[in-house]
Amino acid sequence: MSSIPILRIRGHLLVPVQPDLSDEVVNRLQNDVLEAIAGERDRSGGLLLDISGLQIVDTYVARVLADTASMAALMGRRTVLCGMRPEIAATLVQMGYLLEGVCTALDVDDGLDLLGLPR
Amino acid sequence: MTPGAHASSTERLQIEAEADVVVVRRRARELAIAQGFDAFAVAAITTAASELSRNVWCHGGGGHALLETVSDAGRVGLRLRFIDEGPGIADLELALRGGCSTGRSLGLGLSGSRRLVDAFHIETSPGEGTTIEVLKWARFPH
Ligand SMILES: Nc1ncnc2c1ncn2[C@@H]1O[C@H](COP(=O)(O)OP(=O)(O)OP(=O)(O)O)[C@@H](O)[C@H]1O
Ligand SMILES: [Mg+2]
Numbered sequence: 303m304s305s306i307p308i309l310r311i312r313g314h315l316l317v318p319v320q321p322d323l324s325d326e327v328v329n330r331l332q333n334d335v336l337e338a339i340a341g342e343r344d345r346s347g348g349l350l351l352d353i354s355g356l357q358i359v360d361t362y363v364a365r366v367l368a369d370t371a372s373m374a375a376l377m378g379r380r381t382v383l384c385g386m387r388p389e390i391a392a393t394l395v396q397m398g399y400l401l402e403g404v405c406t407a408l409d410v411d412d413g414l415d416l417l418g419l420p421r
Numbered sequence: 422m423t424p425g426a427h428a429s430s431t432e433r434l435q436i437e438a439e440a441d442v443v444v445v446r447r448r449a450r451e452l453a454i455a456q457g458f459d460a461f462a463v464a465a466i467t468t469a470a471s472e473l474s475r476n477v478w479c480h481g482g483g484g485h486a487l488l489e490t491v492s493d494a495g496r497v498g499l500r501l502r503f504i505d506e507g508p509g510i511a512d513l514e515l516a517l518r519g520g521c522s523t524g525r526s527l528g529l530g531l532s533g534s535r536r537l538v539d540a541f542h543i544e545t546s547p548g549e550g551t552t553i554e555v556l557k558w559a560r561f562p563h
Contacts (some may be wrong), residue, residue, distance in 0.1 A: 324443045358446055358464075360471035361529050389464035396465070397533025398519060 306334045314347035314417055315339065315379075316410065319367070323355040328363050332370045338403060339379050348417035349374045352410050354385030361399050371404045384413035426491040426500060426556065436474050437483045445486045446471040449501060456490055456497045458559045465537040466557045471532055472530035473553055475502040481505025481525075481551055491556070498539070498558040506550035513545060 306327075309316040317335055320327070339349065351371060356363075369384065374381040384407045394401065407413035434445050451498045470486070476545035477484040484505030487511045510516045519532030537543040540556040 322443065322447060325439050348521075358450060358467050358469050358471065360475065361527050361533065362471075362475065365527065387460075387464075389460040391466050392461055393464045393537065396536050397468070397503070397529050399527065399529055399533065 306331045308334065308338045310347075311350075311410075312347075312414060313344060313419070314350055314414065315342070316350045316352060318352045319356050321355055323356070323358075323363050325362060332366055332373070335370055336373055336377065339374055339377055345378070347383065350410055350413045350417070351381070351383050352385055352413075353383060353390075354387065354409060356379045356387070358389060359390050359394065361394075361397060364394055364399055364401065368401045368404050375405075379418055382407050382413040382416050385409045386392035425511060426493045426498065428491050428500065431487050434486045434488065436477045436485055436505075437485075439475075439478060442471060442474045442478055445474040445488075448488060449499065452488060452490060453499055453557075456499055456555075456559050458499070459561055462557060462560055466501070466555075469522045469534040469537045469555055469557075470501055472534045473501070473555070476530055476553075477481045477503050477507075477551075480510075481507030483507075484550070496558050498518040498556055500554065500556045502536045502555075503553045504550070505552075509547045509549055509551055510543075515541065517543075 307318060315338060351367060371381040371383055382405045407416050434448060435441055436445060446467050450463060450467040451495030453466050474486055482505060487502040489500050491500050514522050516531050520528050537553040540555045542554045545551040
């Protein structure tokens, strides 16, 4: 499997998430994202996790993604989870998993607005 | 077995590794889409399949899943069974209440899956294993 793409957009890091993440891939995504954050010379931008392509979640995947956002935030990166599909949001809430404390946006555009220009 | 639901063919998938959890949920998703489930129902049954096969793998010591499409009086659905011969669930009431895990996890898998499906049956006995059957109907016939 190829590595997780981490893109740069307007001074921010953008990570597009695949349709179905195995445990191994979602764990590697977490590692790669946190390492990319630590290794970035430009510290001013935020992190956008684009989950608009994510078709399948369970509480494991959701938790690793939410944890990744919290960890990035702890490292000082403003972080937004962007583009959760309606059926994914409905499923997680029905299960009782509310992703509290995670900043979310309707799509990457809105996420970029939330983050604003790099400081 | 769920009364009144007629099964067509049954598929059997092994659950012996984490990768098998992905195989089961992808197949459940394909079958749900083929049955004409709406996006919310597809996500619901796919997620339940993932949670329950994960439990087979990590709590039940491995086992298998049976996936079948069912029909009853013009409506169609999907019936999934998750079978293992692991330790069984000692305190079923506690496990189904949610928010409780024997691992270090959220403990939402069982209780959450139950809320995502139309019918949920569980049979478990200590030392003999666990069988969980879930059924979901396509909501909007077409
Ligand atoms: N197939 C099984 N065999 C034995 N015990 C099980 C099985 N499925 C569930 N359990 C028990 O029921 C408890 C609750 O299951 P549930 O899926 O809700 O939570 P979890 O697997 O611990 O955590 P999560 O699914 O949120 O990651 C588990 O901690 C486990 O003790
Ligand atoms: Mg579980």
